[in-house]
Amino acid sequence: MDVLKVIKRNPLTFPVACVVVLALISISEGAYWQSSRTLDRLGAMAIVPTRLQELQWGVLDAAAARQIDTATATADSRRAQVLADVQAMQVIAGAFAALDAYYADQARPRALLASLRQMAAAKLAAPGGDARQMDAIRAVSAELLQFEAGHVVAGRGSLYDALMMGRVGVATLGLIGLLTLFIALRQRAALEFQRSEQQRVVQAAHDLLEREVAQRTTELTELTHHLQTAREDERGRLARDLHDEMGALMTSAKLDAARIRSRLMALPTPAPEAQERLTHLIATLNQGIALKRRIVEDLQPSSLGLLGLVATLEIMGREFGAASGLQVHSSLEPVALSARANLMIYRLVQEALTNIGKYAKASHVWLALHGRDGQVEASVRDDGVGFDMLQPLRSAHGLMGMRFRVKAEGGTLDIVAAPGLGTLVRARLPQEQPPVEVDVVPAA
Template sequence: MVKLAGLTLKLQRSAFALPLAIVVAGLMLAISESAYYGADSQLNTLVEMNQAKMKLIAVISRVTDAEAGQRGYLLTGRPEYLEPYRFAAVDTVEGLESLRVLYAKLGHKESEALRAKIAESAQTKLSELKEELRLYDEGKVEGAQELLMTDIGRNHMEAIRTSAEALLANENRLIAAATANVFDTLLLNRVGVAAMTAISLLVVTMFLRQGRQLERQRELQQEMLQAERERLEREVLRRTAELTELARHLQTAREDERARLARDLHDELGALLTAAKLDVARMRPKLQHLPDVQPRVAHLVETLNAGIALKRRIIEDLRPSTLDQLGLVPALEILCRDMAKQLGLDVASELTPVSLSQSGQLSVFRLVQESLTNIAKYAQATEVKVLLRPEGTDEVLIRVTDNGRGFDVAQVGRATHGLLGMRFRVEAEQGELRVRSAPGLGTTVEAVFPSHVPPATSEVPEEADAAGDPAAGMTQPGTVA
């Protein structure tokens, strides 16, 4: 039983299962067709043998009718007895010819020999009857009666009956054998069909079981793929969150470093420049009597003023003091105004106060600053519009639009660090950046930030210059003190 189960399992997994099913179906068809043609041939043979039997009986009957009609005419002399004789004689000849054709088709040598004897005896009997009638019609009544009273006619009839009985017995034996062959063929067909049906059911069962196993394996694979896909999605989400957090941390660290550097420049370098300027201011009255030194002193004062202005621009580039001191909207207004003066552009601003966290305000400021810088470098624009407004109840929209030459957004590569920096900065604040542009149609940089209540205090200290420093009021990059 275990071996049978193992063999069935091997057949289910074998590549020969389908060819086996095809072979089984072919065998079923072959057995069925073979049984059908065998039975059909045997039945046709039986029909022909029965026809031969019926024709043989009819021939014997017609020979008897011919003899009876001839005897009645010879005994009575009445011509009406001749008509049955003539019909019986003609039918006998036709019947003998039909028997010859049938037995030639059947091909039974013994039956063919008996048929030949019957045909010979019947022909002889008909010749005898014809001779007696000839003698009677010629007036030789005594000669006809003498021939009639002999045993020749009886012997011929006895020979016909004996041969016919032997032929009928042989035909019955052949019919019995053919009938048995028909039943054997039908039995063989029945057994074969039953066996092939059982094998077919087994094969179908194997295929169904194999199909269920394949379906189950497919379901398991789908479940495994789904689980792996979900795991990968979770991993991607985790890595994305980690990268976003890392980008936020790097941005924060970068801004903190910029603030620290701006503070150090303001405190240390501002103190040095202020001390140098105070020293020059103290020395200048004492050098009035040295005309040759006055131009040098004036040049030194101008150099100190230029250094202080450079310090202011560097500090503003590192950390916009206007953003911490005045807020987002004034800082953007100053940025737009200074950029318009610096580049000779028409920068229109539509700025509405919004609620953003300190980091969100800084991200908006940097986005506008980067966009204006890109416009100045690449856009060749004449008009720029900056829009800041609340979007709905929980979002803030910032949009920078120019009428420059534009570019194909699909062709922007990974090396475009400005746009990538904007995107990471915006996504670090849980926002969304959209860039729309086309060659010759300008560019629109748009970002949506979630609204936040700004913190009550600022972590960045005020960056006022030391007392007496002419650089106390800081301006935007590109301006002159």
């Protein structure tokens, strides 16, 4: 697969490489076979001087054997003479046969061989003749050797040409290969540069997007913190107005009704219907005062500042269980948090319990608050219907508000849910470090 990818990225490199390899093989094979034929011809040329030398020695041996006087020679001498003559003639015949076969298709050497055969025959016909006959045989042999020397020079030239052709071809194809490699490397470098530029642009866009996301997240966190602060301030103002203004009015109305009822009871003719109406009015005013106190407590929980976070969450859980009919299990430990973080945890648990009462269809609820390893963990878990976290929620503003409120306090929020397995809302906050007490030593 990698090879195919490389070929697809460089469509010209592979065909050019194939052509270069085939050309190298062709040049190498052509030079080899031409050199082999030239060497074979040069090897075959070696028989010419050998055969010519054998021919000259054979003629001399035969002439010497025929010069012996047969009249005065003994029988053994005559037999040796005949044997030497026969052997010399065999050598001469073998030399001429080899030379005829070698020069079968060459006219000029065959004419010289014919002259040489005639001179040898003349020499053998008159063995004791003129010595110039032998010189003529040597001259013709030298001419044949000169002819072969020309062939040797031509063969060497052909061999050098074949070697030079191989060298030039290999060098040329090597340069072509280097040029192709340079082009391929240049294309690859251009592609790498283009890819790196694209990666740089993408990375720059990604970094810019991350910065914008971080900036937007920071802005949203700050906005959430501002809105939460404004909301809590508004709640505090409403709570104070309800407590001061409405509380005073309802208490005054209750006192007035109580005085009217006491006066009606002191009359000589009591009015039972009026007393009953006043009693109902006082009960209604008491319910209104209780409702006012509950609303004020929801707007600004006074128990959070008076009793602390643990007691406030216990009260909230108990009241939620009584109102919803669910079993609430609490596991709460005192933790070190700022007043603002305590209020955030209170609102988080309040929002989670509200969602459980509306959507969870649960039977049990677990509240937990623990501190460990410098972290405070607060969680609310139920055994309700849960939800699919991969599917978008129709109303996720409450969960989003929780997440930003926790993030504004430097913490993280995890929500774990699955259909039929309930929901877990868990917040982790850095635990507040107690102030370091410094002992001041008075100056002496």
